[in-house]
Amino acid sequence: MPENHDNRTGADPSTERLRTDSGQQHASDTGTTQAWPVQDPQGQGGSPAPESDSERTQQIAALPGDFSGFPIGATQTIPAVGSDQPTAYHGAEQTDPGATQMFGGQQGGVGGSQLSWNTSDEPTPADEKRQKLLKGGLIAGAAAAALVLLYVGDLLFTSGSLPRGTVVAGVDVGTLDPAAAESKLRDELEPGLDKPVRLQVGDRGATVKPDDVGLQMDWAETVKKADDEPLNPFTRIGSLFSTHDVTPVSRSDREQLVAALQEVSPQLGLEPTDGDIRFEGTTPIPVNPVPGQNLDIQHAADAVQAKWAEGRPISLPVTQLPVSTTREGVQKALHEIAEPAVASPVTVRGQGKNATLAPEAIAEALRFTPDGRGGLKASLEGPVLVGAIEPQLRDTMKPGKNAEIKLENGAPVVHPSEDGVGVDWEKSLAPLLDTLRKPQQRAVQAVYVPAPAQFTTDQANQLGIREVVGEFQTGGFEPASGVNIRRVAEQVNGAILRPGETFSLNGYTGPRGVPQGYVESGIIEDGHPGKAVGGGISQFATTLYNASYFAGMQDVEHKAHSYYISRYPAGREATVFQSPNGKSIIDVKFKNVAKSGIMITTEWTPSSIKVKLWGTKQFDVQSSTGPRTEPTPPMEKPGPPTGPCSPSKGTPGFTVVDTRTIRDITTGQVRTENQKVKYNPQPIIHCPPPPPPR
Numbered sequence: 236m237p238e239n240h241d242n243r244t245g246a247d248p249s250t251e252r253l254r255t256d257s258g259q260q261h262a263s264d265t266g267t268t269q270a271w272p273v274q275d276p277q278g279q280g281g282s283p284a285p286e287s288d289s290e291r292t293q294q295i296a297a298l299p300g301d302f303s304g305f306p307i308g309a310t311q312t313i314p315a316v317g318s319d320q321p322t323a324y325h326g327a328e329q330t331d332p333g334a335t336q337m338f339g340g341q342q343g344g345v346g347g348s349q350l351s352w353n354t355s356d357e358p359t360p361a362d363e364k365r366q367k368l369l370k371g372g373l374i375a376g377a378a379a380a381a382l383v384l385l386y387v388g389d390l391l392f393t394s395g396s397l398p399r400g401t402v403v404a405g406v407d408v409g410t411l412d413p414a415a416a417e418s419k420l421r422d423e424l425e426p427g428l429d430k431p432v433r434l435q436v437g438d439r440g441a442t443v444k445p446d447d448v449g450l451q452m453d454w455a456e457t458v459k460k461a462d463d464e465p466l467n468p469f470t471r472i473g474s475l476f477s478t479h480d481v482t483p484v485s486r487s488d489r490e491q492l493v494a495a496l497q498e499v500s501p502q503l504g505l506e507p508t509d510g511d512i513r514f515e516g517t518t519p520i521p522v523n524p525v526p527g528q529n530l531d532i533q534h535a536a537d538a539v540q541a542k543w544a545e546g547r548p549i550s551l552p553v554t555q556l557p558v559s560t561t562r563e564g565v566q567k568a569l570h571e572i573a574e575p576a577v578a579s580p581v582t583v584r585g586q587g588k589n590a591t592l593a594p595e596a597i598a599e600a601l602r603f604t605p606d607g608r609g610g611l612k613a614s615l616e617g618p619v620l621v622g623a624i625e626p627q628l629r630d631t632m633k634p635g636k637n638a639e640i641k642l643e644n645g646a647p648v649v650h651p652s653e654d655g656v657g658v659d660w661e662k663s664l665a666p667l668l669d670t671l672r673k674p675q676q677r678a679v680q681a682v683y684v685p686a687p688a689q690f691t692t693d694q695a696n697q698l699g700i701r702e703v704v705g706e707f708q709t710g711g712f713e714p715a716s717g718v719n720i721r722r723v724a725e726q727v728n729g730a731i732l733r734p735g736e737t738f739s740l741n742g743y744t745g746p747r748g749v750p751q752g753y754v755e756s757g758i759i760e761d762g763h764p765g766k767a768v769g770g771g772i773s774q775f776a777t778t779l780y781n782a783s784y785f786a787g788m789q790d791v792e793h794k795a796h797s798y799y800i801s802r803y804p805a806g807r808e809a810t811v812f813q814s815p816n817g818k819s820i821i822d823v824k825f826k827n828v829a830k831s832g833i834m835i836t837t838e839w840t841p842s843s844i845k846v847k848l849w850g851t852k853q854f855d856v857q858s859s860t861g862p863r864t865e866p867t868p869p870m871e872k873p874g875p876p877t878g879p880c881s882p883s884k885g886t887p888g889f890t891v892v893d894t895r896t897i898r899d900i901t902t903g904q905v906r907t908e909n910q911k912v913k914y915n916p917q918p919i920i921h922c923p924p925p926p927p928p929r
């Protein structure tokens with residue numbers, strides 16, 4: 236095929252034979268020839284034409300320097316053959332005529348081209364660039380060859396093994412064959428797989444047990460998943476310098492896992508906290524809002540199943556719960572409300588006397604809640620403010636006095652009520668919030684209003700409390716029980732029930748403990764004599780129950796003793812009980828079904844207690860106690876092995892029916908009520924012999 240005249244590959248460095256337009260030149264002195272392509276007049280190329288006799292040959296000396304690789308467009312000057320002038324070659328273009336000489340002294344020279352060399356010893360910029368490119372290419376080629384060798388070697392070395400750098404749950408199994416990898420995973424991970432899985436959300440944590448949620452490793456599938464040797468050369472070579480984490484393949488009971496996460500979700504979640512302002516003394520402290528978080532159950536289950544074998548706490552995903560306030564809203568309330576509110580005291584003007592509401596009291600009463608627009612709205616705790624102001628204005632107020640009914644000379648007497656004057660605190664404190672925003676004129680006016688008695692003279696007279704309508708008396712109590720009976724009698728004495736109201740003994744007295752004046756006394760507990768604070772109150776309860784029984788009151792609640800006590804009427808007695816914190820367990824309750832009011836009075840002596848109900852006589856009540864039936868012999872029972880023991884001969888149990896007949900004397904209507912009570916036998920207690928003297 237035709238060649239470009241500029242191509243000199245394979246040229247002999249000592250001599251060259253140049254083609255002319257009509258053929259080839261031959262070197263005569265050295266016998267060495269250099270063939271140059273013939274220029275095709277049509278530019279189509281072709282084979283060299285045979286040399287004729289008429290063609291002249293010219294021998295030129297070997298060119299100094301390296302001619303074989305000079306680039307197209309470079310210019311070098313050499314002596315012309317057969318001439319004293321230099322000849323220039325510059326690709327396909329002619330250089331400055333004054334600096335060049337045509338071969339054979341003719342324009343056009345070889346194929347019409349010009350040839351010249353630079354005779355200077357200094358390298359040109361093009362030479363330097365060519366050398367740099369050549370050097371860079373050699374380095375790149377060497378590096379590429381090294382990587383190819385490395386890639387091929389790695390393929391041969393790791394054939395049949397897991398990829399280098401493969402890590403499963405923190406265990407490096409790279410370059411191991413599948414069987415060895417599975418064995419290593421079992422050895423290093425299985426011992427910890429029965430431990431609780433620690434779950435973490437921020438600083439909040441919880442645990443689940445793998446067995447409870449069906450978590451199990453699938454070792455074979457895990458190794459199969461890890462045994463995926465990449466053929467990509469970049470991936471393989473990169474694995475020489477890095478690791479590749481493979482998520483273990485495990486199974487779980489999804490339903491149980493989700494249920495377990497739902498159970499611990501409250502421990503990991505966080506309720507959103509809206510912004511607020513609290514006070515340290517009189518210094519307002521802003522509390523910025525904090526969004527809440529709920530455990531994302533389904534994604535959390537995915538995370539647990541994927542990471543539980545690693546033996547480390549698993550961070551679980553959550554969903555955010557928004558808040559309705561912003562930091563800016565909190566700051567605005569701080570500067571516009573809280574800080575001005577406690578800047579100075581507020582004066583409360585009373586009738587003839589003023590009160591001062593100090594910043595400390597204001598800070599204690601001030602409350603902030605979200606306003607629905609990102610900010611905070613303020614409010615004031617009325618009881619806190621009244622507690623700070625009322626003692627200062629007490630002399631300007633006169634509370635109303637309720638009417639009282641007292642026994643005088645054995646008859647009820649009404650003591651009249653008195654109206655008073657007080658402060659309407661709601662109206663007085665209504666403008667206080669606006670006042671707290673002001674830097675000056677910080678004062679509000681106390682609004683005084685009448686304070687009528689809650690129980691007036693007319694109401695007391697209309698109750699019709701004038702005579703005894705029911706009474707009962709018991710006795711025979713020990714001194715300690717007498718103290719408690721006297722104390723409860725003092726509390727109940729004077730209690731008044733309007734028509735339709737219900738009286739509760741536990742509710743009226745409240746807790747009956749040492750702070751209320753009660754002492755430890757005897758009780759019966761599970762057939763054993765014992766002691767407790769408030770012992771003996773059941774005797775008062777029985778006395779009160781019987782007084783209401785004969786007054787014709789409606790029985791709402793009462794409970795007989797488990798064992799019969801001989802000083803009480805069989806089938807017509809009651810006990811009461813409170814928990815140590817004063818909660819009512821067993822109570823005596825009755826409802827006033829009379830048209831008049833009822834007043835309860837008590838009369839105590841060291842040996843007896845009497846309870847009377849006063850009102851207007853309306854009911855005539857008769858009681859009938861049936862025979863004791865269904866006798867049950869007592870069981871023998873050992874006394875306590877340690878501590879005090881009271882022996883007992885025991886008493887048999889029995890069943891009895893009490894009948895109450897009530898006649899309404901205003902209407903003549905009669906009704907009958909039957910009540911069946913079963914008493915357990917009181918056991919025979921045998922106390923252990925006393926220990927021998929030492």
